[in-house]
Amino acid sequence: xxxxxxxxxxxxxxxxxxxxxxxxxxxxxxxxxxxxxxxxxxxxxxxxxxxxxxxxxxxxxxxxxxxxxxxxxxxxxxxxxxxxxxxxxxxxxxxxxxxxxxxxxxxxxxxxxxxxxxxxxxxxxxxxxxxxxxxxxxxxxxxxxxxxxxxxxxxxxxxxxxxxxxxxxxxxxxxxxxxxxxxxxxxxxxxxxxxxx
Amino acid sequence: xxxxxxxxxxxxxxxxxxxxxxxxxxxxxxxxxxxxxxxxxxxxxxxxxxxxxxxxxxxxxxxxxxxxxxxxxxxxxxxxxxxxxxxxxxxxxxxxxxxxxxxxxxxxxxxxxxxxxxxxxxxxxxxxxxxxxxxxxxxxxxxxxxxxxxxxxxxxxxxxxxxxxxxxxxxxxxxxxxxxxxxxxxxxxxxxxxxxxxxxxxxxxxxxxxxxxxxxxxxxxxxxxxxxxxxxxxxxxxxxxxxxxxxxxxxxxxxxxxxxxxxxxxxxxxxxxxxxxxxxxxxxxxxxxxxxxxxxxxxxxxxxxxxxxxxxxxxxxxxxxxxxxxxxxxxxxxxxxxxxxxxxxxxxxxxxxxxxxxxxxx
Numbered sequence: 001x002x003x004x005x006x007x008x009x010x011x012x013x014x015x016x017x018x019x020x021x022x023x024x025x026x027x028x029x030x031x032x033x034x035x036x037x038x039x040x041x042x043x044x045x046x047x048x049x050x051x052x053x054x055x056x057x058x059x060x061x062x063x064x065x066x067x068x069x070x071x072x073x074x075x076x077x078x079x080x081x082x083x084x085x086x087x088x089x090x091x092x093x094x095x096x097x098x099x100x101x102x103x104x105x106x107x108x109x110x111x112x113x114x115x116x117x118x119x120x121x122x123x124x125x126x127x128x129x130x131x132x133x134x135x136x137x138x139x140x141x142x143x144x145x146x147x148x149x150x151x152x153x154x155x156x157x158x159x160x161x162x163x164x165x166x167x168x169x170x171x172x173x174x175x176x177x178x179x180x181x182x183x184x185x186x187x188x189x190x191x192x193x194x195x196x197x
Numbered sequence: 198x199x200x201x202x203x204x205x206x207x208x209x210x211x212x213x214x215x216x217x218x219x220x221x222x223x224x225x226x227x228x229x230x231x232x233x234x235x236x237x238x239x240x241x242x243x244x245x246x247x248x249x250x251x252x253x254x255x256x257x258x259x260x261x262x263x264x265x266x267x268x269x270x271x272x273x274x275x276x277x278x279x280x281x282x283x284x285x286x287x288x289x290x291x292x293x294x295x296x297x298x299x300x301x302x303x304x305x306x307x308x309x310x311x312x313x314x315x316x317x318x319x320x321x322x323x324x325x326x327x328x329x330x331x332x333x334x335x336x337x338x339x340x341x342x343x344x345x346x347x348x349x350x351x352x353x354x355x356x357x358x359x360x361x362x363x364x365x366x367x368x369x370x371x372x373x374x375x376x377x378x379x380x381x382x383x384x385x386x387x388x389x390x391x392x393x394x395x396x397x398x399x400x401x402x403x404x405x406x407x408x409x410x411x412x413x414x415x416x417x418x419x420x421x422x423x424x425x426x427x428x429x430x431x432x433x434x435x436x437x438x439x440x441x442x443x444x445x446x447x448x449x450x451x452x453x454x455x456x457x458x459x460x461x462x463x464x465x466x467x468x469x470x471x472x473x474x475x476x477x478x479x480x481x482x483x484x485x486x487x488x489x490x491x492x493x494x495x496x497x498x499x500x501x502x503x504x505x506x507x508x509x510x511x512x513x514x515x516x517x518x519x520x521x522x523x524x525x526x527x528x529x530x531x532x533x534x535x536x537x538x539x540x541x542x543x544x545x546x547x548x549x550x551x552x553x554x555x556x557x558x559x
Binding site for chain 2 (some may be wrong): 020022023025030033034037041051054058062063080102120132134135147149150151153174178
């Protein structure tokens, strides 16, 4: 989770980084690594590609440290930079498993009941695998926006900056993502029920 | 204040403040109070909480050990990269080497070009410079221009033509160097043969008029004789004898003959000038300069065009004079001398202009 370093510690770490202290690089990177990994893995199943991309991102900052005036170790900045690198790399390596659905939205399935009982808390929490499966069936862009909203806990404004789309589109996409998730959830649950019977 | 009582679990989960509380414990008092004040909403809150938490947790795809390993690797590579980079791997070193290489290639190319660029003309001029003081004239205009040499010989230069000649000729010979095309009218002096060095070809004359066409870019040199006799020989094979003898040796050309010298195989070919008109020779070589009671202004016009000089005179005073004369291969200044004798006038050379003064003919 988020570690809460004081401003002075933060400042000191940044200074050490600028001076070429590789340990400071490690500490600063450590704080963002998990989030960046969890984000990037939405786009490719190849964990090594993701790790390479994150490593390249931090090494790039390391090599540019003499020219940096402000800390680049800001989550939104890092996410944006990683997103660019990742897309470039995936395009190069053609390892993108299903690139086509990144920008194309699957049309909304029609009968989404207003049932709110779909989130039966216990069942929901206990079945992490199930929700992962439901999530993984969403288009990449919806997975990405759910990540930014619920993992990064970002506001719609911040998300619109990262995804380069307007606020209203962000809100719409989020709504659509939750709705599709609900649909997927039911089909997964049904499968499980059948299996258990 | 937002009314959360109307919110569905999804809407609540999407609310920044609510997620802040669930994920980061922010605004703890507000949400604690709100839940106490809205007991009917307990289920909604629980569902929203579950949604937020499960969507948070479902994102996690990496183990703590994996992260440690990745960070360890990162720090190692960073350390390696900040170590001193070998000289030959440093960017500035590479740039430096490239720059030096480029410079040297450029210099070599330039040098080669310069070498190729030393034309036969420049070569001979270079040799002559050691012996005598040379003047050079280059016709950069688009019309013919004439030069008068110290012995009174005149040379009409076509555009893009250069001539180098001594301020005063040596005692026993007159030597000029030509690049391009020029028509020579050489004043007669049997004791001082006149030599034109042009692109590997030497033309030797005693006194006559002829054209030499020897552009640097051409592989051929042409000598076309109008009057008198000239002898030509290749510079490479010219013996001291040929050059110094007063006899015309080598290949002798008479009027309406021309010789073509091929620089590549050092060969001289003599042929007749078939149709002089068709050779597009400048007017001066075709003209006979025969005037019968011609107004002096016409005569001067013809000479101005033929020699590319400006002749300045008082038109009111002398315009009415008439002239009958047959002029041929005399140099320009000799022609002027003859004309002035008839007109009882004088001429002067001032800044490449010929200024004629006289009483007029009225």
